Amino acid sequence: MADQKKMVEDITSMEVDFAKWYTDICKKAELVEYTSVKGCMVIRPYGYAIWENIQRILDAKFKELGHENVCMPMFIPESLLQKEKDHVEGFAPEVAWVTHGGAEKLEERLCVRPTSETLFCEHYANIVHSHRDLPKLYNQWVSVVRWEKTTRPFLRSREFLWQEGHTIHATAEEAVAETEQMLNVYADFCEQHLQMPVVKGQKTESDKFAGAVSTYAIEALMHDGKALQAGTSHYFGDGFAKAFDIQYQSKENKLEYPHQTSWGVTTRLIGAIIMTHGDDNGLVLPPDVAPIQVVIIPVAQHKEGVLEKAYALRDQLSASFRVKVDDSDQSPGWKYSEYEMKGVPVRLEIGPRDIEANQCVLVTRHNREKTVVSLDNLADSVAEKISEVKQGIWEKALENRTRRTYKCTTMDEIKSVLAEKGDGFVHAMWCGDEACEDKVKEETGVGSRCIPFEQEQISDKCVCCGKPAKCMVLWGNAY
RNA sequence: CGGGGUGUAGCGCAGUUUGGUAGCGCGCUUGCUUCGGGAGCAAGAGGCCGGGAGUUCAAGUCUCCCCACUCCGACCA
Numbered sequence: 001m002a003d004q005k006k007m008v009e010d011i012t013s014m015e016v017d018f019a020k021w022y023t024d025i026c027k028k029a030e031l032v033e034y035t036s037v038k039g040c041m042v043i044r045p046y047g048y049a050i051w052e053n054i055q056r057i058l059d060a061k062f063k064e065l066g067h068e069n070v071c072m073p074m075f076i077p078e079s080l081l082q083k084e085k086d087h088v089e090g091f092a093p094e095v096a097w098v099t100h101g102g103a104e105k106l107e108e109r110l111c112v113r114p115t116s117e118t119l120f121c122e123h124y125a126n127i128v129h130s131h132r133d134l135p136k137l138y139n140q141w142v143s144v145v146r147w148e149k150t151t152r153p154f155l156r157s158r159e160f161l162w163q164e165g166h167t168i169h170a171t172a173e174e175a176v177a178e179t180e181q182m183l184n185v186y187a188d189f190c191e192q193h194l195q196m197p198v199v200k201g202q203k204t205e206s207d208k209f210a211g212a213v214s215t216y217a218i219e220a221l222m223h224d225g226k227a228l229q230a231g232t233s234h235y236f237g238d239g240f241a242k243a244f245d246i247q248y249q250s251k252e253n254k255l256e257y258p259h260q261t262s263w264g265v266t267t268r269l270i271g272a273i274i275m276t277h278g279d280d281n282g283l284v285l286p287p288d289v290a291p292i293q294v295v296i297i298p299v300a301q302h303k304e305g306v307l308e309k310a311y312a313l314r315d316q317l318s319a320s321f322r323v324k325v326d327d328s329d330q331s332p333g334w335k336y337s338e339y340e341m342k343g344v345p346v347r348l349e350i351g352p353r354d355i356e357a358n359q360c361v362l363v364t365r366h367n368r369e370k371t372v373v374s375l376d377n378l379a380d381s382v383a384e385k386i387s388e389v390k391q392g393i394w395e396k397a398l399e400n401r402t403r404r405t406y407k408c409t410t411m412d413e414i415k416s417v418l419a420e421k422g423d424g425f426v427h428a429m430w431c432g433d434e435a436c437e438d439k440v441k442e443e444t445g446v447g448s449r450c451i452p453f454e455q456e457q458i459s460d461k462c463v464c465c466g467k468p469a470k471c472m473v474l475w476g477n478a479y
Numbered sequence: 480c481g482g483g484g485u486g487u488a489g490c491g492c493a494g495u496u497u498g499g500u501a502g503c504g505c506g507c508u509u510g511c512u513u514c515g516g517g518a519g520c521a522a523g524a525g526g527c528c529g530g531g532a533g534u535u536c537a538a539g540u541c542u543c544c545c546c547a548c549u550c551c552g553a554c555c556a
Binding site: 037090151335 | 480490518529546547549552553554556
């Protein structure tokens, strides 16, 4: 059994101070570094490589489903932003404005995109004229700016990286299907590639995207019991089309308004990974997005043949995995701790005694279990360990969510279960009235996260007012 | 945006009460010895004390104003 003692004294324990633990990991695992502008951070190579892996997998999926990548400009003229009333009301409080070009004051100020619906709409108005022009299935990988008041690495920064998909369809049915399809893409990605269980659901009226008919989201539960929205997908109906005057001629030779969607995930997913899988020894990365999947640590590397063997194993394994040999002159123990901090899923130790015996030591990050394996069929042994890590972290994350999911039928029950067991997901019935939604938040501290697709009839009365319930809501304290 | 806390070497901190030559640990550099869970010895390098105004013969230390980080709320991916 692996020694479970905490090796890295530099990281604040998550039990002691979860928030400090989180920022410690962001910095010590070399994911981010602050800059002199509040809320604007450097995503360092190791952190960016995680994002590149997320991009690679999702981008391939988007394209497989027929989407094309485009790139919109980053400036939006004020008049354009204001065309859709709900949209501008939602975003105006947090946009950054450009007022000057060089020394010249601009005729009209430009906002730095907080999201690009308006730009896509302006563009669609130019290029969509006939039913033959539809659908357009677009996506872009860019950064956006939202002038947040309080900021945290990955979870809430003033500039962040994301992808935003924007599609436009002839019919509402098609657009609704697209919205649902992309929510499923996100959910599958989180569960299959990030080993992060999510709840799919619809946002309540008060919580939906500014300008949307309906907003869908996937909600994940972090290790500390707080909820994190991991991705969203919006159905716009023809509201934007009407506001931006986008029309097409149908087969029946009639002018029609098309229907739109948008959907996105952000670098916040990296924060979700940290808080879902990390432990007191540092980051624990899902193998599919880990920049390094296997780190080879040569032991007594000055001795004849050790480094050569390490390089040979790397070359052999590189056909199937992302592999690194750490041949720096740090001690082996230092390297063990370093790559645990960085969350590398599998460590391979190779020393003179191993070489003699045609074997090596494999260590899985999430449980620190050591296994001695033969150098024959090594790629198979490593693949097995990788899948053990996936299975292990999935079960651990799922167990945390199950343990922290509570069914409640009264307000008092919500309060007492949260006080007793700590933050988590609360399942409780709701009448559909916004006043009750607000009151639950006010009295118990948990807000509505979503109305899960998977419903359960916990009771027939609203947890707040006692009137007939319409649906079960997932409540939680969110990041 | 409201309420607290913190800014001194790359990191973690002491020094501020009572103004008087800027320190410690880790890390870093060089060399030698080490190497199976953050190695040892030796010699080095590294700072306009977050920024700007004041007060003073003299400011890391006192006063005022900014900025950033951080925690707790409200708002948000």
